[in-house]
Amino acid sequence: MTAEAVVEVTRGALVESLHRGHVAVVNAKHELLYSVGDPQKVIYARSSMKPLQAIPIVETGAADHYRFSDADLSLACASHNGEEQHTERVEAILDRTGLAIADLKCGTHNPKWEAAYRALIKSGEPLTEIYNNCSGKHSGMLATAKHMNESTADYYKLDHPVQQRILQVISELTEVQESKIVIGVDGCGVPVHGVPIENLALSFAKMANPSGLPERRRNAVERVTAAMMAEPEMVGGTDRFCTDFMRILNGRMFAKAGAEGVYCIGDKETGFGIALKVEDGNARATSAVAMEVLSQLGLLTDEQKEQLRDYHYPPLENARKEKIGELRPAFTLKEHIAASK
Numbered sequence: 001m002t003a004e005a006v007v008e009v010t011r012g013a014l015v016e017s018l019h020r021g022h023v024a025v026v027n028a029k030h031e032l033l034y035s036v037g038d039p040q041k042v043i044y045a046r047s048s049m050k051p052l053q054a055i056p057i058v059e060t061g062a063a064d065h066y067r068f069s070d071a072d073l074s075l076a077c078a079s080h081n082g083e084e085q086h087t088e089r090v091e092a093i094l095d096r097t098g099l100a101i102a103d104l105k106c107g108t109h110n111p112k113w114e115a116a117y118r119a120l121i122k123s124g125e126p127l128t129e130i131y132n133n134c135s136g137k138h139s140g141m142l143a144t145a146k147h148m149n150e151s152t153a154d155y156y157k158l159d160h161p162v163q164q165r166i167l168q169v170i171s172e173l174t175e176v177q178e179s180k181i182v183i184g185v186d187g188c189g190v191p192v193h194g195v196p197i198e199n200l201a202l203s204f205a206k207m208a209n210p211s212g213l214p215e216r217r218r219n220a221v222e223r224v225t226a227a228m229m230a231e232p233e234m235v236g237g238t239d240r241f242c243t244d245f246m247r248i249l250n251g252r253m254f255a256k257a258g259a260e261g262v263y264c265i266g267d268k269e270t271g272f273g274i275a276l277k278v279e280d281g282n283a284r285a286t287s288a289v290a291m292e293v294l295s296q297l298g299l300l301t302d303e304q305k306e307q308l309r310d311y312h313y314p315p316l317e318n319a320r321k322e323k324i325g326e327l328r329p330a331f332t333l334k335e336h337i338a339a340s341k
Contacts, residue, residue: 082111205273
């Protein structure tokens, strides 16, 4: 199966561009409920995998040993803006573990939040790894390595115990054998995991409804997802879909964006896991697809849809900030037999 049209980009009276993509909606029993395009397409989950990558922080005891708060654990799942609320918390985590910014192996990039970037320039301080949007994830990985008395110099490499524990978690929650998970290198230098979209959705379904998981895993999953929903500003930051979405859904759903047009959602009420991929990798279309999936499934109230309208139909603006078009969903979910069981 090929990708299907998922979002139209309008400018005035014309549809100027078109984004194609794939969607899978799955429950914790691994029943495919709804889809768009090819739910079996293998994709790199990118940062959508961060909630799974955070699970060993809890399971190893590192989270308790280093007194991780909900905000700390939420930051470990983040692709954050590099705002002060994020960078100060990364430094605090490193301080508690007896490590330093230099121990982070995520590399550097400018803060994603423009105001934070301007403030950094004005301060004259150097650009360091704490501004990397993955610094929270890396600080969690470092905390785990330190707690387990493992090397902290190479925690980012695939053969390190930190990454091997993560690989095992991903394999178990996606139900893809470790040997069949496609491994690449993510933007921050750690392994990135390639699995079918349907299996990625399954992992979020199992986190949304962890009742079938062993007690240790269930407790860790519940702690991670609860932290994300309790402290959503840590996951993204100001004017970020992940943050605004989880705040408005108020403890019902957790969500995580991934680079190259990936987005995943877990719904605690229905136990549904949702994963989507915009084929051309353009993140501008992901919130529109995610919102439309939830709307077609009837999982949002009218008030929630209104509060999140600019994410459902992102406005296209010119340089004067005038609305000259919009992105609008252009697909219908295909219902599968399992949906009516």
